[in-house]
Amino acid sequence: MMRLAAIAFLVAVWGGCATTGPGEGGAIPTSFEEALEILNSSEVADRIEAVQYIGAERDPRGLVPLQEALGDEDLLVRLEATLALRNYDSPVTIPLLRPILEDEDADMRYSAAVALFELDDYSGVDVLVEGLRSQRSNYRLTSALFLSRIRWRPAVPGLLEMLTDEDPRNRSQAAYSLGWIFCAPEAVDPLLAAMKDPVPFVRKDAWEALKQITGETLPFSYEAGPELREAQLVVWRRWRLAHREETAPPSPSPVPAEESGE
Numbered sequence: 001m002m003r004l005a006a007i008a009f010l011v012a013v014w015g016g017c018a019t020t021g022p023g024e025g026g027a028i029p030t031s032f033e034e035a036l037e038i039l040n041s042s043e044v045a046d047r048i049e050a051v052q053y054i055g056a057e058r059d060p061r062g063l064v065p066l067q068e069a070l071g072d073e074d075l076l077v078r079l080e081a082t083l084a085l086r087n088y089d090s091p092v093t094i095p096l097l098r099p100i101l102e103d104e105d106a107d108m109r110y111s112a113a114v115a116l117f118e119l120d121d122y123s124g125v126d127v128l129v130e131g132l133r134s135q136r137s138n139y140r141l142t143s144a145l146f147l148s149r150i151r152w153r154p155a156v157p158g159l160l161e162m163l164t165d166e167d168p169r170n171r172s173q174a175a176y177s178l179g180w181i182f183c184a185p186e187a188v189d190p191l192l193a194a195m196k197d198p199v200p201f202v203r204k205d206a207w208e209a210l211k212q213i214t215g216e217t218l219p220f221s222y223e224a225g226p227e228l229r230e231a232q233l234v235v236w237r238r239w240r241l242a243h244r245e246e247t248a249p250p251s252p253s254p255v256p257a258e259e260s261g262e
Contacts, residue, residue, distance in 0.1 A: 029053045032061065039065055044074045051077060055084025063088070067096050079111050086115035094121050101127055110139055117146050125152055132158030137167045144170065148177040156184050163190050163206075168199040175202065179209020188213060192240060195220060195233060203229075210236075214243070 026045035029035035035057075038050035051069050054062035062084075069081035082100060085093040093115075100112035101124050110131055113124025131143035132155060140162060147155035159182070162174035175194055178187040187209070194206035203222040211217055218239060220232050 032057060032059050035062075036065060039069065044077060047072065047074070047077045048080050051080045051084050055080075055087040058088050063092065063096070070096070070100065075105060075107065078105075078108060082108070082111040082115050086118055089119065091119065094119055097121075098123055106130075106134070110134070114142065114146070122150060125150075125154075128152075129154055129158060132162060137165075137170060140165065141167070141170050141173055144173045144177055148173075148181040151181055153182065156182055156186065159184075160187060160190050163187075163194045168197075168202050171197060171199070171202045172205045175205040175209045179205075179212040183213050185213060188240065192233070192236060195222070195229075195236070216243075 026043065026047075026049035027038050027041065028049050029038050032054070035050040035053040038046050041047055041050070047069070051066065054066060066081050066084050069084075070078055072078050072081070082097060085096055097112045097116050097119075098121075100108050101116075103109050103112070109124075109127045113127035113131070116122070116124045117128070125147065128143045128146050129152070131139045132147070134140050134143070144155070144159060144162060156178065159174045159178050162170050163178075165171050165174065171194065175191060178184045178191065191206045191210045191213070195203050195210070197203050197206065200223050203220075207220045207222055216239060218232070218236055220236065221228055
């Protein structure tokens with residue numbers, strides 16, 4: 001649960017990376033009425049400041065202008081509008097956000113999925129699954145956290161790929177989720193491979209996830225030198241060969257003839 005408690009912080013960081021921060025060239029409104037006027041500015045930074053102000057104030061009158069900002073010609077303004085709507089923390093914003101899940105821009109789809117998730121609406125889970133393979137490292141990590149929170153089983157293939165992610169934090173989270181959240185038997189061999197990771201805390205998470213899935217408690221000195229670690233891995237591999245059938249993932253259920261079209 002400690003890992004999942006970081007979700008709000010990660011989303012805040014992700015949102016801040018996509019937009020202009022306060023005081024970076026935009027006209028800063030001091031009232032709701034002034035913010036509405038600035039929304040008509042020709043300057044992108046001005047409109048971003050206005051959207052941020054409205055989202056922070058959470059005045060019910062701001063829902064209509066924020067909905068209009070979702071159609072702004074500039075992507076950063078549109079992204080900021082999704083974040084502002086999330087700030088309202090109200091079910092009335094859900095119908096405004098759901099259509100964005102079909103937006104042609106991947107960042108918009110993702111921002112809507114994140115905003116909806118924080119409103120306890122999971123209609124964007126497929127977008128979050130796509131986010132596991134995003135080019136943005138923080139998207140991949142946030143997707144892993146969110147999908148693990150609701151134990152969304154279709155996330156497992158993406159998490160398996162994330163065990164070789166370029167970011168060690170993502171590899172660590174993938175191992176943790178596969179072991180402690182999903183207890184995924186198909187992760188046994190990839191986790192064994194991850195126990196050779198160059199980063200000690202990733203090796204540790206892979207080992208603990210493997211123990212969680214298999215129930216086996218063979219030792220592994222994840223901070224030891226390569227010779228000792230390799231010797232211990234040999235023992236783990238021998239155990240794996242002897243118990244391969246016990247840890248195999250379940251076979252898919254056959255599809256009845258009437259459902260398969262035969």
